[in-house]
Amino acid sequence: MTLKFKASDVSDGGMHTFEVGDQKVLVTRDGEDFHAFDALCPHAGADLGGGVRCGSRIVCPWHHATFHAGNGSLIEPPALEGLKQYRVKRDGESLSVDLDDEIKPQPPKPSHEDHHTVIIGGGASGFMAAQTLRHGGYAGKIIMLTAENRAPYDRTALSKAYLSGKKPADKLALGGPDWAKENKIDLREGVKVTKLDRDAHEVHLDGDTLGFDAVIVATGATPNTLSIPGAELDGQYQLRSFRDAEKLKEAAQGKNIVVIGSSFIGLEAASSLVEGAKSVTVIGKDAEIMSRALTPKVGRAIRKLHEDKGVKFHLDAEVAAIEGPQKAEAVRLKSGETVKADLVLLGIGVKPNSDLLSDLANEKGAVPVDAHLLVAPNVYAVGDIALAPTVLGEMRVEHWRVALQEGMAAAQSILESSDLEKMDQRVPFFWTQQYGKSLRYVGHAESLDDTHLWGNPDELKFIEFAFKDARAVAASGMGMDKDLAAFEELLRLGRAPGAADIRKGEFSLVERLKG
Template sequence: MGHIVVIGAGQAGASVVAKLRKDGYDGKITLIGAEPVPPYQRPPLSKAYLLGDMALERLYLRPESFYAENDITLRLGQKVTGIDPVAQTVTVGGETIAYDDLVLTTGSDPRRLPAAIGGDLEGVFTVRTLADVDAMAPAVTEGARALIVGGGYIGLEAAAVCAKRGVKVTLVEMADRILQRVAAPETSDYFRALHSGHGVDIREGVGLERLLGGDGRVTGARFTDGTELAADFVVVGVGIAPTTVLAEAAGLEIDNGIKLDGRCRSSDPHIWAAGDCASFPYQGGRIRLESVPNAIDMAECVAGNILGDGEEYVPKPWFWSDQYDVKLQIAGLNAGYDRIVTRQGAGQSASFWYFRGAQLLAVDAMNDPRAYMVGKRLIDGGKTANPDQVGDPEFDIKALMRA
C-alpha cells in the first residue's frame, strides 16, 4: 500500500486529497497543515467573515468528518520541519513519515513591512489567515481610523470592508495608480471612483516612509511627500510571495515558486506541487497564478497524474473580487495587451476587454456576468471578438459565441 503525503492544508491540499479518494486511490493519505483548523476558504475571510456575515464552520471547505470518513489522516497545527528527498521522508512534530509521493501545497505568505519602519508595531495587520482576521476584527469598529498600505485587490477589498463598518479609511499606493500591476487604467479609474464614493481617501504616487508609534502600538504614519496621518490600525496589502522554504531546503528547483514541468511534477520525480507556491510552463514562458480556481485545477491535475493520467496542466485563468456591491470577474491574462475596448452597461455595470492586435486576451467585468461569461468562453476556446461589436452597447454580446 502506498502513502501520499500532502504538505499544506489549504484549498489546493484539500482538493488533492479529495480527488485522490474520488478517483479510487486506496493507499494511505496524510494531509498536514500548520494552522489548527481544517482546510477553509480564504476569500470570505476579509469580507463576509470579517463583517460577521459568515460563521466559522461555513468557511470550512468540507466538514471535518469528511476526512475521517474517507480515511484521510489530518495533522493540524503541525509544521513540517524538513523533507529528505533521498529517503523519501518528511519530519513533522519530531516524527519521520515515509512517503511514496509528496505534494507541496504550501501556498504563499503575505509580504510584511520591515520592522525598521514600524512593521512590528501592534495594530499592524496582514490579511491571509483565519488568525490574521481574528486578530484584526476588534480594531474594525465604527469611527476608527485605518491606513491601508497597497492599492492592489487585497488592499481595496480591505478598504471596502472597513468603510462598510464605518471606519475612516485612507489608502496609499506608491505607484502612479491603484491596480497598476494587474489592470488597465480604465479598471483603476472605475475602482478609484467606487471607493471615493464610499468615503475612502485614496492617495496615489505616495509611498510610506515609516509608521509612527507609541508604547509599541501604531499611532500613525509618515509618507514620502512629507505628510503625516493619524491611524488606529494599519492593514498591509503589498502582495504575497510563494512559500518555498521547505522546497529550497530539499534542493528542489525554484523559479518564481517551485519549478514544475507541464504535468505539475517538480525537479524530483516523487514530489509534486500545486497552487500559489508553484510555477509552471505556459505559452512558451513560465507563470504562477494566485487564485482559488487555479489551486483547485492544479491540485486535481496532480492527483490524476500521481494515479497515472499523464495529463499536461492547461490553466483557464479566472479571478474575482467583491467590493461593496460590485462583483469584479476577470477572465484570461492581460499581459501584453495594446488596446482596451470599453463596454458600458446600465448603472455600475461595465466591462473592459483587453486585446493584443486582433486577439482577445482578457476581460474585466464589473457587475456584468454576461460579459464575463462570453469573454471567458471565447478565451478558453482560443477565439477572439470584433472590438467594434464589443464596444457597441446595443449589440447582443452573446452573438459573439456563435460567430
C-alpha cells in the same frame, strides 16, 4: 414535485432553467438525449442557465465553475462537487422530471489501495488534491499536514464575508466540519515540515518521518512586510490566515484604519471594514487602484464605489514610516503628510513558501512544474509556489480558483484519470467582490499597454480587453457575466477574438463561441 416540459423548450446543444415551485432545474439537450440537474451552482448559488454551454461543458456565469452537461460531474472549480442529477422520462414530445427520482453517480472503482500520498499544506490546493483523490476512487492512505491549527477553510471569505460579519467562522470549513473524517484523511494540524527528502521519499517533521509514494507540496505564500522605520510597532496586521482575520476583526471596530496597498486584498478588506470603522484610508504607490489588472479609467470607477462609502485614498504615494511610541498611531508618507492610524493593515503582496523545494525554485521563489504539476518524479508542487503552464503560457498565479485547479490536476495525474485536464489546457480566472459588486478577470496580461473597452465602467457594466500580439489574452468585466464566461471558453479553445475585431464594436461573445 414534478417538472413537465416539451422537447422544443430546450434547443439542441443548449440548456434551459425551469422553475418548479421554489426549486430551479437545469435541463440540457444533445439531440434526443435530455439530462436534468439542480440549476444552482453548488459554489455560490448562481443559476447555471444564465451561464454558457460549450460542447459538454456548462460554465457558471459568476465564478466559472464548470460541469459536464451529460452527468453533472465537476470539471472546473471553484465548486467542490458536481451537480445533483434527476432522471428524465419521455413520452413523445412530452418530458417530465420527478425531483424525488435522483440519479446517484456510480462510485469509481477503487484504486491505489497500497499507495501513500502526503499533502504538505491545508489550503485550497491541498484540500482540492485530497478531495479529488478520494472522489476519484483513491483507496490508499492520505496524510495532510497543515501549519495552521485549523482544518482547510475558505480563505476567499476572510477579506469579504467574514470581516464584514456576513459569514461566521463555523461556516468557513471547506467540505463541511467533518470533511477529513468523512473522506478518511489523516489531517494533522499545527505541524511544521522541516525537510523533504525526494530521493528517500521521506517528509521530515519535528520528531517524526513519513514515507510517501507521492507528495504534493502546497505550502502557499507568506505576506510581505515593510522595511521602514516603525515596522516593528504594534498595531500592524496582515490578512492571510484565519487567525489574522480574527485578530483584525476584533481590533478594527471604531478605529482609524490605514490600509497600505491598493490591490484586491486591501480593497476587499476596506470594503468589509468601513461600516464599523471610524475611518478607512487606503495608501497606494501607483497612480490608480488595482493598476496591474485594470486601466486607470476602470480603476477610477471601482475607486468611486469606495469613496461613496467614505473610504479615503492617497495614491501615487509611498510610506516613509509608521509612527508611534509603542504602537502605530500614524503613517507618514514620503511627501511629509501624515495619516492618523489606530490600526494598519498591510496588503503589499506575498512571497511563495518554496523552502522545501528551494533547490528547484527560480530567483523569485517560484517552482517550475510541468502540465501535470510534477516538479520531480512523484513530487508535485501546487498553488502559490507553482510556476505552471496554462493556455496562455507559464505563470505563477496567486488566486483561489487557480490553486484549486492545480490541486485537482495533480490528483488526477496521480490517479492517471481519464478525466485529466492538464494545467496547460486551463485558463486563469479570479474575482473580487466589493460592496456587493463583483469584478471578474479572465486570462492574464503582462501589461496594459494595448487595451480596449466595451461598455461604461461608471455604470459598472463593461468588459475591458487586454491584447498581446494583436490577440485578446485577458478581459475584466462587471455586469456582463455571460460574455465573460464565453470569453474564457474562447481562450481555452484558442479562439479568442483579435484586437482589430474587438475594436470594430461590441458583439456577442456567446454567439461567437457557438460559431
